[in-house]
Amino acid sequence: MFDKICIIGCGLIGSSILRGAEEKKIAKRISVHDKSKQVMEYLKKNFTADICPNISEATKNADLIVISAPLSSYKEILLSIKSNLKEGSILTDTGSAKKEVNKIVNNLGIKNISWIASHPIAGTEHSGPAAGFSSLFKNRWCILSAQDQVTREKLEKLKKFWSKLGSKIKIMSFEDHDYVLSLTSHLPHAVAYSIVRTAINNGDKFRNDIIQYSAGGLRDFTRIAASDPLMWKDIFFDNSENILKVLDNYSKNLDEIKSAIKSKDSKKLLEIFSSTKKVRKEIIEAGQDTEKPDFGRK
Amino acid sequence: MFDKICIIGCGLIGSSILRGAEEKKIAKRISVHDKSKQVMEYLKKNFTADICPNISEATKNADLIVISAPLSSYKEILLSIKSNLKEGSILTDTGSAKKEVNKIVNNLGIKNISWIASHPIAGTEHSGPAAGFSSLFKNRWCILSAQDQVTREKLEKLKKFWSKLGSKIKIMSFEDHDYVLSLTSHLPHAVAYSIVRTAINNGDKFRNDIIQYSAGGLRDFTRIAASDPLMWKDIFFDNSENILKVLDNYSKNLDEIKSAIKSKDSKKLLEIFSSTKKVRKEIIEAGQDTEKPDFGRK
Numbered sequence: 001m002f003d004k005i006c007i008i009g010c011g012l013i014g015s016s017i018l019r020g021a022e023e024k025k026i027a028k029r030i031s032v033h034d035k036s037k038q039v040m041e042y043l044k045k046n047f048t049a050d051i052c053p054n055i056s057e058a059t060k061n062a063d064l065i066v067i068s069a070p071l072s073s074y075k076e077i078l079l080s081i082k083s084n085l086k087e088g089s090i091l092t093d094t095g096s097a098k099k100e101v102n103k104i105v106n107n108l109g110i111k112n113i114s115w116i117a118s119h120p121i122a123g124t125e126h127s128g129p130a131a132g133f134s135s136l137f138k139n140r141w142c143i144l145s146a147q148d149q150v151t152r153e154k155l156e157k158l159k160k161f162w163s164k165l166g167s168k169i170k171i172m173s174f175e176d177h178d179y180v181l182s183l184t185s186h187l188p189h190a191v192a193y194s195i196v197r198t199a200i201n202n203g204d205k206f207r208n209d210i211i212q213y214s215a216g217g218l219r220d221f222t223r224i225a226a227s228d229p230l231m232w233k234d235i236f237f238d239n240s241e242n243i244l245k246v247l248d249n250y251s252k253n254l255d256e257i258k259s260a261i262k263s264k265d266s267k268k269l270l271e272i273f274s275s276t277k278k279v280r281k282e283i284i285e286a287g288q289d290t291e292k293p294d295f296g297r298k
Numbered sequence: 299m300f301d302k303i304c305i306i307g308c309g310l311i312g313s314s315i316l317r318g319a320e321e322k323k324i325a326k327r328i329s330v331h332d333k334s335k336q337v338m339e340y341l342k343k344n345f346t347a348d349i350c351p352n353i354s355e356a357t358k359n360a361d362l363i364v365i366s367a368p369l370s371s372y373k374e375i376l377l378s379i380k381s382n383l384k385e386g387s388i389l390t391d392t393g394s395a396k397k398e399v400n401k402i403v404n405n406l407g408i409k410n411i412s413w414i415a416s417h418p419i420a421g422t423e424h425s426g427p428a429a430g431f432s433s434l435f436k437n438r439w440c441i442l443s444a445q446d447q448v449t450r451e452k453l454e455k456l457k458k459f460w461s462k463l464g465s466k467i468k469i470m471s472f473e474d475h476d477y478v479l480s481l482t483s484h485l486p487h488a489v490a491y492s493i494v495r496t497a498i499n500n501g502d503k504f505r506n507d508i509i510q511y512s513a514g515g516l517r518d519f520t521r522i523a524a525s526d527p528l529m530w531k532d533i534f535f536d537n538s539e540n541i542l543k544v545l546d547n548y549s550k551n552l553d554e555i556k557s558a559i560k561s562k563d564s565k566k567l568l569e570i571f572s573s574t575k576k577v578r579k580e581i582i583e584a585g586q587d588t589e590k591p592d593f594g595r596k
Contacts, residue, residue, distance in 0.1 A: 096514075121513050124591030125578065131591070141511055170510070180507045183497045185514025191493050192515070194551040196574040198544060199481045201551070209478045211580045212468070213439055215419050216394070216483025217490070219587040220518055226578035229571035233564060240559050246496060247556055251549065253492040253499070258545055261538050266531060273527035276494040280423065280524035282509045289517040293422030293429070295593040 001160065002027040006062035008055065008077055009069030010034040010043055011228075012123060013094045015132030017066060018049060020165040023134045033058035034129075035073075042129050056084040064161065066118075067093040071234035074101055078108055087112045090154055094118055096181060096231075097238035098145050098174040114154040116146040119177065120167060121185075127228040138166035139287065145174045182242035187250060189232055190243065192224035299458065300325040304360035306353065306375055307367030308332040308341055309526075310421060311392045313430030315364060316347060318463040321432045331356035332427075333371075340427050354382040362459065364416075365391040369532035372399055376406055385410045388452055392416055394479060394529075395536035396443050396472040412452040414444040417475065418465060419483075425526040436464035437585065443472045480540035485548060487530055488541065490522035 005027040007014050014034070021030055031050040034040055043051045052058035059065055059081040067077055074093070085091065091113050095101055098117050105115050122140040124131065142162040146155055159169045172180070199210050199218055214222065236243055260268040284291045303325040305312050312332070319328055329348040332338055341349045350356035357363055357379040365375055372391070383389065389411050393399055396415050403413050420438040422429065440460040444453055457467045470478070497508050497516055512520065534541055558566040582589045 121511050126591050140513060143511070172507075176504075176507075180504055180511055181514060183504075184508055184511045184516040187496065188493060188515030188519055190552065190555055191489055191519075193571055193574050194548060194555060195486060195489050196577050197551045197570060198485065198548040200574070200577055201547070206474075206478055206481075209470075209474075210482055211577070211584050212586065213419050213441070213478055213482045214581050214584075214586050215438060216421075216479060217486030217522055218482040219581050220522060221486055221489075222574070222578040222581055222587070223593065224515055224518060225571075225574035227571075229568050229575065232571055233567045236555075236559050236567060237562060237564075244556060244559060247552070249499070250492060250496040251552070253495045254488065254545065254549070257488055257492060257534075258542060261534050261542060264535060266535075269531045269534060270527050272495060273491055273523075273525075273530050276491050276498070276520070276523035277527065279494050279498055279509070280520040283512050283517050283520055286509050286512075288510065288512050289520070290595050293424050295521065295595055297588050297593055 001157075001164065002063040004029040004031065004062045004064075006031045006033070006058050006065045008033050008058065008065065008067045008081070009073070010039055010129050011068065012127050012129075012131045013120065013136075014066070014068035015043075015129035016122075016134065016136040017068065017094075017165065018047060019132055019134035020137065022047070022049070024164045026161060026164050027064070031058040031062065035069075039129055046129075055080045059084045061086055062089060064090045064092065064158075067091075067095075070231050071095050071097060071101060071238050072230075075104055075108075078104065078110065082108060082110055085110065085113050089113050090158055091115045092118045092158060094120055095238075096185065096235045098177045100238040102145070102147070102174045114146075114150045116144055116150055116155060116158050117174065117177075118158065118162065119143045119145075119181070120162070122167075125223045125226040127231075135166065137162070140167055141170055142167035143170050143172050143177055145172055145177050178239050179242050182239055182246050186235060186239055186243050187246045189224055189227065190236070190247060191250070192221040193232075195221050196225040299455075299462065300361040302327040302329065302360045303362045303364065304329045304331070304356050306331050306356065306363065306365045306379070307371070308337055308427050309366065310425050310427075310429045311418065311434075312364070312366035313341075313427035314420075314432065314434035315366065315392075315463065316345060317430055317432035318435065320345070320347070322462045324459060324462050325362070329356040329360065333367075337427055344427075353378045357382045359384055360387060362388045362390070362456075365389075365393075368529050369393050369395060369399060369536050370528075373402055376402065376408065380406060380408055383408065383411050387411050388456055389413045390416045390456060392418055394483065394533045396475045398536040400443070400445075400472045412444075412448045414442055414448055414453060414456050415472065415475075416456065416460065417441045417443075417479070418460070420465075423521045423524040425529075433464065435460070438465055439468055440465035441468050441470050441475055443470055443475050476537050477540050480537055480544050484533060484537055484541050485544045487522055487525065488534070488545060489548070490519040493519050494523040
């Protein structure tokens with residue numbers, strides 16, 4: 001499919017792409033670069049791909065470059081690889097926010113390549129190259145965002161790449177992507193971090209009890225609140241406009257619950273609690289979660 | 299263990315007790331009452347226990363009475379069974395809030411029986427008797443709260459009952475129970491209902507996208523937000539004092555995140571996001587959640 005793929009940044013997502021691409025034989029050659037020495041050592045021990053300490057060496061002659069690093073590192077990465085990009089190649093990424101990244105790419109005046117942003121809606125609460133696995137993208141959506149000048153041919157090529165890794169593809173504008181994801185992913189993360197912090201910020205008296213009796217709901221949130229801090233700090237900054245807006249709407253919804261509790265308004269509380277029940281069903285019908293009770297946990 | 303157990307209210311929890319008690323042969327006889335005709339019909343078809351349309355008939359001669367109905371129905375139930383309680387029997391429940399219920403029992407002046415509150419920290423997002431299963435309580439905590447006058451013998455008997463169903467037992471005061479659960483269970487539910495409501499209250503333009511791309515975090519919250527509305531309305535009213543207090547603390551934590559985003563305070567945001575990571579590990583070490591990534595979902 002490609003003569004050479006280059007993966008820059010090889011944590012959970014990058015290493016899952018590497019595993020999937022090797023397994024599906026998507027490219028004749030794969031080069032990988034990560035700025036962490038520890039990650040590079042892990043890669044050398046566990047993969048046969050070209051593990052390149054030099055980022056521009058990694059990029060050389062690649063037909064597809066996938067940046068799979070924290071959003072705050074994009075500018076530095078792009079500046080390092082800019083002059084080495086092969087004419088006609090595709091540049092993509094796997095970041096969770098798009099509008100700011102698109103600005104960066106445009107401002108750097110990168111030419112003669114096709115920039116198409118990718119966002120695979122896949123991941124776990126674990127980070128690092130040892131946490132990756134080749135089936136991570138299987139049956140998961142991957143959202144692509146491209147500017148008008150990108151040709152249909154290049155877009156099809158990138159679609160095929162993600163399809164081979166198991167993804168279902170959706171094309172969305174940079175702006176719509178950032179708005180939708182602020183609701184489906186960024187808000188849930190802000191909320192999860194806050195709730196876990198609230199639960200543990202109570203001094204030591206009840207800490208053990210809170211851990212022990214977390215199965216009443218809290219434990220679900222601790223999974224998301226265990227996500228990579230650096231990655232999420234970057235997402236919150238890059239998509240701050242949408243996130244702050246939805247956080248305000250969210251606070252209003254929470255205030256509505258508070259008022260209903262204070263005024264003992266049964267009707268209102270029942271209305272709120274009933275309105276959310278059917279969403280679960282729709283998500284299961286859309287194949288986006290397991291129908292097994294309690295996520296099938298034992 | 300008991301000559302006769304009576305279960306009042308037979309939804310997810312009550313029917314799981316019924317199934318477990320039959321399987322483990324915990325009592326010679328089991329009687330069941332539920333105020334819903336539909337539930338009663340289901341029970342008659344699926345169980346050999348005494349399915350009693352009359353609540354005081356169900357209670358007669360029972361050595362253990364388990365109320366497993368919404369908190370707001372306790373007063374009515376207790377008034378109906380009060381004069382039929384066998385001397386020396388144990389009265390318990392499975393409710394998620396304790397202080398208010400304890401007041402109700404005390405105010406009714408129920409005498410010559412041992413009132414010990416139970417709260418099995420177990421459940422799924424499904425409701426009704428068909429959703430129950432006998433292993434629901436296996437390896438889950440059950441919190442017991444009893445007043446000082448309850449004898450050690452009666453407490454041991456109830457502990458043994460829950461142990462036979464698979465639970466691990468913890469004794470806690472009514473007050474501590476309500477505080478700890480407001481953090482581990484009631485706050486997470488308030489938050490889940492609010493977040494799902496925020497996500498779907500955006501008009502129809504993005505509704506389908508929000509369902510499709512919910513795997514980025516939102517889907518986790520929809521499970522909890524699918525819980526029984528009536529049951530949760532009652533919990534929020536009964537434990538309102540604690541819940542309103544922790545909701546205020548929670549809002550402060552959320553505001554801290556908002557301010558850090560607004561002021562682009564990397565250090566603060568990284569500190570917040572890092573503080574919650576280890577809680578997940580502690581919960582897994584305490585055997586309260588699966589260590590499999592993404593709850594082991596496929």
